[in-house]
Amino acid sequence: MLSHENRPATVQPASKPAADRLTPNGAPNDAASSHHLFIVTGPAGCGKSTVGKFIAKNMNLPFIEGDEYHPRANVEKMSRDIPLTDADRWDWLTRLREESLQRLSASQGVVVTCSALKRKYRDVIRVAPYYFHDVLVHFIYLHAPESVLLARVQARHGHYMGAGMVHSQFDALEEPGDEETDVIAVDVSGSVDEVETTTLASVQRAVLRDL
Numbered sequence: 495m496l497s498h499e500n501r502p503a504t505v506q507p508a509s510k511p512a513a514d515r516l517t518p519n520g521a522p523n524d525a526a527s528s529h530h531l532f533i534v535t536g537p538a539g540c541g542k543s544t545v546g547k548f549i550a551k552n553m554n555l556p557f558i559e560g561d562e563y564h565p566r567a568n569v570e571k572m573s574r575d576i577p578l579t580d581a582d583r584w585d586w587l588t589r590l591r592e593e594s595l596q597r598l599s600a601s602q603g604v605v606v607t608c609s610a611l612k613r614k615y616r617d618v619i620r621v622a623p624y625y626f627h628d629v630l631v632h633f634i635y636l637h638a639p640e641s642v643l644l645a646r647v648q649a650r651h652g653h654y655m656g657a658g659m660v661h662s663q664f665d666a667l668e669e670p671g672d673e674e675t676d677v678i679a680v681d682v683s684g685s686v687d688e689v690e691t692t693t694l695a696s697v698q699r700a701v702l703r704d705l
């Protein structure tokens with residue numbers, strides 16, 4: 495857990511104005527200085543890595559590939575098509591949240607891939623603003639029918655996540671409800687170009703709305 499003690503002393507480059515800084519827990523929130531945590535979510539093969547990298551590049555933000563933060567035991571399970579349990583995911587989710595906050599200490603935003611299949615997993619990420627009140631969390635939920643994602647994963651090479659994981663991830667999936675107002679849902683049935691353009695426009699609208 496990120497504590498006040500081990501948080502980096504310098505939270506923004508010196509050139510940034512004070513109003514741009516992440517404010518420590520308890521300080522007043524200032525909408526103009528919001529820091530945006532974009533979590534690109536959805537089941538295996540929905541395009542988290544593809545779309546997440548595109549958004550990060552176009553918005554000039556750091557990118558965190560969530561898969562790289564799994565402990566080796568999780569990767570081994572997934573590469574053998576064994577679904578992760580809730581217990582397998584907790585430490586991974588909190589690590590991702592901490593890493594995201596670290597990146598936000600030097601950036602106005604960060605883009606992170608994380609399947610966040612269940613409401614309780616998304617709620618772990620939603621704890622981020624408890625640490626820094628000016629952090630705004632946006633979930634970008636990429637969705638398409640299971641058959642579409644299965645075909646994409648079957649065609650993909652060199653990734654430990656096999657096609658067998660698509661079905662179990664759909665089984666585990668709790669689609670975000672209407673009450674989860676921090677979710678931007680994007681239909682990813684179209685081409686990569688279409689999906690990237692649509693997602694970028696939706697993300698930019700969300701940022702403008704929060705200014």
Ligand SMILES: Nc1ncnc2c1ncn2[C@@H]1O[C@H](COP(=O)(O)OP(=O)(O)OP(=O)(O)O)[C@@H](O)[C@H]1O
Pocket residue numbers: 536537538539540541542543544545561607609646647649650651653655682683684685686687689
């Ligand atoms: N809109 C799209 N149309 C066609 N192919 C796509 C589209 N988006 C992504 N792909 C392809 O589908 C495959 C899965 O995409 P990607 O690896 O980005 O998904 P992911 O959600 O990160 O998967 P994982 O959960 O396994 O990490 C890749 O080969 C990618 O090139």
Ligand SMILES: [Mg+2]
Pocket residue numbers: 542543544561607
């Ligand atoms: Mg990926």
